Amino acid sequence: MSTETVNCTDVIGKTVKSLKLYSTDTSAAEILIEFTDGTSFSSTYESRSVLKASLIRGGEGAPELLSTYCE
DSSP states (O other): OOOOOOOOGGTTTTTTEEEEEEOOOOSSEHHHHHETTEEEEEEEEEOOOOEEEEEOOOOOOOOOOEEEEOO
């Protein structure tokens, strides 16, 4: 899995008015930051299931990947 860093330079130096955390029953969460200049920053996290299927050949050493069906 790769890691990506996202720099949000537009919010540097802003003064925070409020910070709110929201969560739902559907495995989602949101962070809402409101600034004193009337702007807001929102970040949402969503968790979901992923189906992966493949055909492999085992034996000695590392398994051999024969086919990938979904990813």
